[in-house]
Amino acid sequence: MAQVPVQTIHRDPQLFYWILIPITVVMILTGVLRHYATVLMAAAPKKQELPAIREQRSLLRGINLRMNANAISAPSFQARKDYLVTAYEGGHFLKDPEKKGQAAPNPMTDPAAMEGMMGMMKGNMAMMVPQTLIMGWINAFFSGFVIIRLPFPLTIKFKSMLQAGVGTKDMDPQWMSSISWYVLCIFGLQSVFNYLLGSDNAASQMAQQMGQMGPGAGAQMFGPGVDPYKQFQGEAENLAVLAHQYTLEGVEDRLLKTVKV
Amino acid sequence: MASSLLHSPANLSPQVALRLSQQAPLLLRYPPSAISPYSIRSLWSAAETPELWATYENLMQSCLRTGDEQSAHLCLERLTERFGAGNERLMALRGLFQEATAEDDAALERVLGEYKKILAADSSNMPVSKRRIVLLQTLKKIPEAIAALNQLLDASPTDAESWSEMSDLYLSQGLYPQAIFALEEVLLITPNAWNMHARLGEVLYVAASSNDGSSEKHLSESMRRFCRSIELCDDYLRGFYGLKLTTDRLLSALTQNSKISKSESGLPQPDVKTVEKLNELATAKLTEIVRRSANQEPGWEGYEQPDIIAAQELLNRDTASITR
Known part of the structure; x- marks a missing residue:
């Protein structure tokens, strides 16, 4: 079996100092810069007014009652249920009781929702702008260089990934071009940023992309576009049909069975 | 022990509180890097952590308890420098400091007036409204405190701390059904x-x-x-x-x-x-508990001494009635 001769390319060692290291350093510095820019641009969470707090927590109280109804006796539960169901259906806890019949407001016109979207936009801009700039910078100065040889063999499929910007057909895929090094840096510097900036940094784009895909479930419950009156009515119905069972029923027999001296 | 400074000092015994507050000069010797002017030292000093500020807050309360008002004031100043005077929690802490250093009821009334002013400007300031309720209790205005607490609970009915405070207040007035109701609310929030x-x-x-x-x-x-x-x-x-x-x-x-x-x-x-x-x-x-705890058996040391004595006393009462 004939051995495939190992390709050797004589590179100028200066490539290492003037391309590989500058790209890496610039990537790290942009990450750090982006982190601090995001921190500075982040607006403080908006304070909620008292009626809004009351609306949310009153709904939570109903949910608590439904979940933990077993902890209290049947008459106590009945009294609370009657009170909450009446209040929910009458819309007593609403932020503005006059608007209870109306449809949910359009989230686009709600200033609070707009602010949230603006925050997201800002975060996106902080990612996109430096990304574009650096890509352009690298293309302008460093395109077309083969800078390192990876120490492990790779199949031909990796060629398009590792040798972007270098149009040679027969070069071994182990050789890596400068643009590919840049792409590798984008995804590979996560742990460096964790070390430099702490684990909840805003430097890596991976975390940001994750955040866009699945926004927190908690935000949905009281988010814009949800009609609180509908929520209250739904909760009132849930409470009204709940079958109550008291935990303390038969607790003395349970205790005598389990606890041995 | 730094770890106990990370927990709220509300339930500490007097000895522990004293021991904690005696560490104050050592802990407060250098201002934390986050608020000190930029120096070359800040490059290798530790990064700012939430624990640091929790320590400051708890240290301040321990110091106030043991009468070390200087250290408490220093803590308060540094916290203010870091978080700004408009921070809700800091407003409550400053009120706490003023309450602790007030000399007579007139001074306390002045603090109460300040709370009223803050709450008139921003009614959703929970820490300050809680402080106001406690201050009303200190001034023996229990009905007013109950009314204020009711108002707070109307706005925030999922607050277990407030409900249990409410139950204590009602109990002190002998209103048992109300106290029981409030405790049932606590159980609805924390059923276990x-x-x-x-x-x-x-x-x-x-x-x-x-x-x-x-x-x-x-x-x-x-x-x-x-x-x-x-x-x-x-x-x-x-x-x-x-x-x-x-x-x-x-x-x-x-x-x-x-x-x-x-x-x-x-x-x-x-x-x-x-x-x-x-x-x-x-x-x-x-x-069994009294015996094992007295013998210091492994796994049975956690009981408080007063509780053990009370249990012993209850058991003695029983044997006394049998022998009689």
Whole structure:
């Protein structure tokens, strides 16, 4: 079996100092810069007014009652249920009781929702702008260089990934071009940023992309576009049909069975 | 020990609070890097952590408790420098400092006036409204405090801390049904808190001791609450203590009139045999806990000394009545 001769390319060692290291350093510095820019641009969470707090927590109280109804006796539960169901259906806890019949407001016109979207936009801009700039910078100065040889063999499929910007057909895929090094840096510097900036940094784009895909479930419950009156009515119905069972029923027999001296 | 400075110092014993506050000069020697002017040192000093500021807050409370007002003031200043005077929690802390250093009721009234001003500007400031309620209690204006607490709970009915405070306030006024209601609300928020179950049992027991109309109903309910607290936490001294007290009372009540009445909770009265068995169980368990704790057996050291003494006293009461 004939051995495939190992390709050797004589590179100028200066490539290492003037391309590989500058790209890496610039990537790290942009990450750090982006982190601090995001921190500075982040607006403080908006304070909620008292009626809004009351609306949310009153709904939570109903949910608590439904979940933990077993902890209290049947008459106590009945009294609370009657009170909450009446209040929910009458819309007593609403932020503005006059608007209870109306449809949910359009989230686009709600200033609070707009602010949230603006925050997201800002975060996106902080990612996109430096990304574009650096890509352009690298293309302008460093395109077309083969800078390192990876120490492990790779199949031909990796060629398009590792040798972007270098149009040679027969070069071994182990050789890596400068643009590919840049792409590798984008995804590979996560742990460096964790070390430099702490684990909840805003430097890596991976975390940001994750955040866009699945926004927190908690935000949905009281988010814009949800009609609180509908929520209250739904909760009132849930409470009204709940079958109550008291935990303390038969607790003395349970205790005598389990606890041995 | 730095770790205990990370917890709220509300339940510390006086000795521990004193020990913590004596560390203040050492902890406060250097200002933290986040608020000190930029220097080359900040390059290798540790990064700012939330624990640092939690330590400051707790240290300040311990210092106020032990009368080290200078250190407390320093803590407050540094916290203000870091978070700004408009921070809600800091407003409450500053009020706390002013309350602690106030010399007479007139000064306290002035602090109360300040709270009122803050709340008029921003009614959703929870820390300050809580401080105002506590200050009203300090000034012995209990009805006003109850009214203010009611207002707070109307806006924020999922706050277990406020509900239990409410129950204490009602209890101090002898309004047992209201106190029981408030404690039930706490249980709806934290259904597995065995100390809250035991607390409700205690309040029910007190309610049963005070009025004679529905004492048996409250007593059996109280007994079941203590049973539940033991079910949730093995070898719970407070639960067994309450269980013994209630079963003693129930036994004497049940033997006196054996008519079976439906209790308030909708559950039937427990039968005498079960109550007797529970009483035996509680006595045996209390004896075991006292003995093992006195012997310092491994795994049994966690009990508080006063609790053990009280349990011993309860057991002695029992033997005294038998020998007599």
